[in-house]
Amino acid sequence: MNEQLLLGNIRGVLIRLEETIIFNLIERAQFQHNAKVYDPAEVAEATGGESLVGYLLHETERIHSRIRRYTSPDEEPYFTDLRAPFLPLLSFVENPIKPNDININPDIRKVYEGEIVPYICRPGDDGQYGSSAVSDTSCLQAISKRIHYGKFVAESKYLTHQDEFQAMIDARDADGLLEAITDRAVEKTVLERVRLKAQTYGQDIGGDTTQLKIEPKRVADVYARWIIPLTKKVEVQYLLRRPDDE
Amino acid sequence: MNEQLLLGNIRGVLIRLEETIIFNLIERAQFQHNAKVYDPAEVAEATGGESLVGYLLHETERIHSRIRRYTSPDEEPYFTDLRAPFLPLLSFVENPIKPNDININPDIRKVYEGEIVPYICRPGDDGQYGSSAVSDTSCLQAISKRIHYGKFVAESKYLTHQDEFQAMIDARDADGLLEAITDRAVEKTVLERVRLKAQTYGQDIGGDTTQLKIEPKRVADVYARWIIPLTKKVEVQYLLRRPDDE
Numbered sequence: 001m002n003e004q005l006l007l008g009n010i011r012g013v014l015i016r017l018e019e020t021i022i023f024n025l026i027e028r029a030q031f032q033h034n035a036k037v038y039d040p041a042e043v044a045e046a047t048g049g050e051s052l053v054g055y056l057l058h059e060t061e062r063i064h065s066r067i068r069r070y071t072s073p074d075e076e077p078y079f080t081d082l083r084a085p086f087l088p089l090l091s092f093v094e095n096p097i098k099p100n101d102i103n104i105n106p107d108i109r110k111v112y113e114g115e116i117v118p119y120i121c122r123p124g125d126d127g128q129y130g131s132s133a134v135s136d137t138s139c140l141q142a143i144s145k146r147i148h149y150g151k152f153v154a155e156s157k158y159l160t161h162q163d164e165f166q167a168m169i170d171a172r173d174a175d176g177l178l179e180a181i182t183d184r185a186v187e188k189t190v191l192e193r194v195r196l197k198a199q200t201y202g203q204d205i206g207g208d209t210t211q212l213k214i215e216p217k218r219v220a221d222v223y224a225r226w227i228i229p230l231t232k233k234v235e236v237q238y239l240l241r242r243p244d245d246e
Numbered sequence: 247m248n249e250q251l252l253l254g255n256i257r258g259v260l261i262r263l264e265e266t267i268i269f270n271l272i273e274r275a276q277f278q279h280n281a282k283v284y285d286p287a288e289v290a291e292a293t294g295g296e297s298l299v300g301y302l303l304h305e306t307e308r309i310h311s312r313i314r315r316y317t318s319p320d321e322e323p324y325f326t327d328l329r330a331p332f333l334p335l336l337s338f339v340e341n342p343i344k345p346n347d348i349n350i351n352p353d354i355r356k357v358y359e360g361e362i363v364p365y366i367c368r369p370g371d372d373g374q375y376g377s378s379a380v381s382d383t384s385c386l387q388a389i390s391k392r393i394h395y396g397k398f399v400a401e402s403k404y405l406t407h408q409d410e411f412q413a414m415i416d417a418r419d420a421d422g423l424l425e426a427i428t429d430r431a432v433e434k435t436v437l438e439r440v441r442l443k444a445q446t447y448g449q450d451i452g453g454d455t456t457q458l459k460i461e462p463k464r465v466a467d468v469y470a471r472w473i474i475p476l477t478k479k480v481e482v483q484y485l486l487r488r489p490d491d492e
Contacts, residue, residue: 056313067376197452200447
């Protein structure tokens with residue numbers, strides 16, 4: 001098996017991404033909800049129909065596509081009208097997953113803007129629109145990468161349980177696949193670790209107070225309610241569409 | 247005094263920025279030095295003369311200028327050919343410092359690329375050019391904001407020691423000003439807090455090892471050798487050029 005697909009290596013990537021996601025959520029939570037940044041009506045004239053966050057995300061992806069972000073099999077863009085990369089500094093890493101067109105970023109953006117932000121930020125408007133939107137862009141990118149890494153997880157699980165999985169794929173048994181990829185013990189470990197990280201990174205170190213920057217349980221809830229279920233959605237989609245070429 | 251200039255409030259901003267800087271340095275340190283990303287020869291044809299980091303920083307600033315980042319008195323761009331903001335969602339906050347043209351980003355970029363990155367990253371080339379450059383852009387922005395916040399520090403100190411400072415300004419006494427703004431006890435506290443934060447954020451939480459992601463002393467050294475001295479440079483420049491209009 002390609003070493004990128006070894007479960008220990010996949011877990012290492014996901015654990016490292018956890019830290020990026022948690023820190024970005026802590027950064028976002030220092031600002032209030034600022035609902036205006038998600039409302040196209042506020043800036044549509046200047047942006048051609050997007051909200052402030054949509055504009056910033058789009059422009060950021062346009063730049064990142066130029067330096068080859070989206071040719072990587074673990075990156076999916078939110079927007080489709082991006083330009084080809086110019087980056088000639090090619091470092092070739094073998095793509096260990098099957099070709100696929102799975103991209104659930106529309107779902108991710110919807111739950112991020114509509115549910116995650118209101119859940120982790122204080123309500124209200126503090127006028128910090130630019131900073132909030134910059135932070136949102138980083139959160140959306142990190143969360144998308146983590147969720148689409150489900151393709152690697154699915155391929156790894158497929159290769160280690162090929163007969164069992166292929167039978168369910170042939171039977172279009174989405175529920176069976178969902179059950180087969182679910183490991184409740186691992187999920188519990190992830191949630192506990194996320195809570196502990198959020199508590200550690202969110203503490204006021206060397207300061208006068210013991211106030212936390214974000215409620216650790218809420219960060220774990222973001223994983224439990226949205227990140228883990230959407231990762232599993234990617235895994236099931238990947239398996240159902242996996243070309244059976246072996 | 248404008249409440250943004252109260253020393254307690256300034257300290258709060260600097261402490262919060264510390265966390266952003268430290269986390270960004272930890273993110274950068276997961277990749278190797280990757281010297282190519284700082285070398286214009288690698289991509290100059292596509293970027294018009296800039297290195298990969300320069301290209302990404304420039305493009306990022308072009309976007310952020312559109313959403314009004316650089317009209318804020320605590321933000322200075324690295325590039326000058328930026329467009330005017332379109333952002334109509336204006337939230338007006340009074341500017342508590344004097345008009346000035348102080349921007350030491352050329353110094354910051356030079357020491358960041360030439361000294362800080364080689365000091366915090368493992369040597370070598372791991373091919374992670376895009377990720378390194380994205381991370382560099384965030385580091386450069388966060389460090390620049392922290393250092394230019396020296397203008398707020400300087401104005402605050404000026405207003406509380408007006409006669410003493412004005413006499414040194416009138417005498418063009420840069421050394422005297424540097425000595426007057428230096429508080430060795432506070433610097434020691436900052437360095438100790440930075441070390442503790444780097445140790446806390448860089449630990450492997452809930453993992454199998456106790457390996458740190460970055461050597462905490464190195465992060466404190468980044469403050470001691472570069473961030474604090476450059477902040478004081480901004481403070482002295484600000485004071486020397488401060489219009490005496492009171």
